[in-house]
Amino acid sequence: MPRVWRCKGLELPLERPLVMGILNVTPDSFSDGGRYVEPEAAFERAEQLVRDGADILDIGGYSTRPGAAEVSVEEEKKRILPVVGRIAAAMQIPLSVDTFRAEVADAALAAGAHIVNDVLPFAGDDAMAEVVARRGAGLVVMHSRGNPRTMDGLTGYRDVAGEVGQTLRDALAFAVERGISAESVVIDPGFGFAKNTDQNLALLREVERFAGIAPVLIGVSRKRFIGDVCKEAEPSDRDPGSFACALWAALRGASVLRVHDVKGTCQLLRMWEALCLKTSR
Numbered sequence: 001m002p003r004v005w006r007c008k009g010l011e012l013p014l015e016r017p018l019v020m021g022i023l024n025v026t027p028d029s030f031s032d033g034g035r036y037v038e039p040e041a042a043f044e045r046a047e048q049l050v051r052d053g054a055d056i057l058d059i060g061g062y063s064t065r066p067g068a069a070e071v072s073v074e075e076e077k078k079r080i081l082p083v084v085g086r087i088a089a090a091m092q093i094p095l096s097v098d099t100f101r102a103e104v105a106d107a108a109l110a111a112g113a114h115i116v117n118d119v120l121p122f123a124g125d126d127a128m129a130e131v132v133a134r135r136g137a138g139l140v141v142m143h144s145r146g147n148p149r150t151m152d153g154l155t156g157y158r159d160v161a162g163e164v165g166q167t168l169r170d171a172l173a174f175a176v177e178r179g180i181s182a183e184s185v186v187i188d189p190g191f192g193f194a195k196n197t198d199q200n201l202a203l204l205r206e207v208e209r210f211a212g213i214a215p216v217l218i219g220v221s222r223k224r225f226i227g228d229v230c231k232e233a234e235p236s237d238r239d240p241g242s243f244a245c246a247l248w249a250a251l252r253g254a255s256v257l258r259v260h261d262v263k264g265t266c267q268l269l270r271m272w273e274a275l276c277l278k279t280s281r
Contacts, residue, residue, distance in 0.1 A: 005215060005255070006183045007114040007138030010094055012055070014215055016273070017250045019265050020096065020258040021054035022221065025079045026063045042083045050093055053266035056115070058258060059083055060098030064119050064148050064193070076104050081111050088112025096140070102127035109135045120144050123171040129178035140186045140217055141171040145194035154194040161206040164189050165213060172214055186256060188217040192224060200225040204245060211253035218249040219258035243268050
């Protein structure tokens with residue numbers, strides 16, 4: 001299993017879970033939509049996430065929450081590129097771009113991003129594979145079905161963990177066939193994407209299984225299934241449940257934790273390491 005994540009000239013060590021801070025530059029993301037649409041607000045938020053301990057920033061300009069409206073390629077680039085460019089010029093931190101469009105990914109990598117977080121099924125997408133291989137970028141391949149408008153109706157699985165795992169194996173194999181290094185690929189089971197609450201919990205119980213395929217990213221922060229379990233309607237009230245999921249995943253081999261509350265997650269990891277691993281972050 002790779003112990004580094006190779007991302008456009010960077011080698012990110014995977015000896016402990018990396019914390020990926022979420023920076024949505026959208027008006028309609030489920031948790032913080034609209035707060036960081038303006039580039040200045042996004043940059044200030046990036047500075048705060050770095051101060052809080054983020055190892056990576058994940059910048060998204062297209063909300064993929066269930067029911068989200070479609071956004072044009074030009075609008076997505078308009079939202080993302082000024083933020084990526086300014087952060088890349090001012091901060092020494094790996095940047096991920098949260099997109100399923102090869103054109104957007106290519107432009108963001110040219111502007112200073114290091115990783116493509118592909119939020120729709122990757123296998124078979126020659127255009128995205130070509131961009132990632134040519135740029136030598138890091139890649140997150142996520143499991144999903146359908147699109148934001150149809151995914152909630154596509155939750156039929158016989159064996160959710162087995163089927164998701166096989167799709168991710170296929171995506172990893174496709175990436176390698178297209179010239180992307182296996183050490184550049186991290187997999188994501190796609191919590192909340194065409195999965196119901198019970199299915200999300202089933203996937204979270206199988207973190208070790210996914211970590212046996214490739215380094216695994218766990219992105220459950222503030223998601224609806226946590227609200228269902230914890231009886232919290234507001235995403236911003238779901239951080240304690242999110243912390244519980246993050247610790248569960250870290251204990252079972254997760255390599256990357258994608259979160260909204262970076263400071264709280266970093267505190268959690270420091271205490272875990274101090275108590276169990278006898279090391280410090």
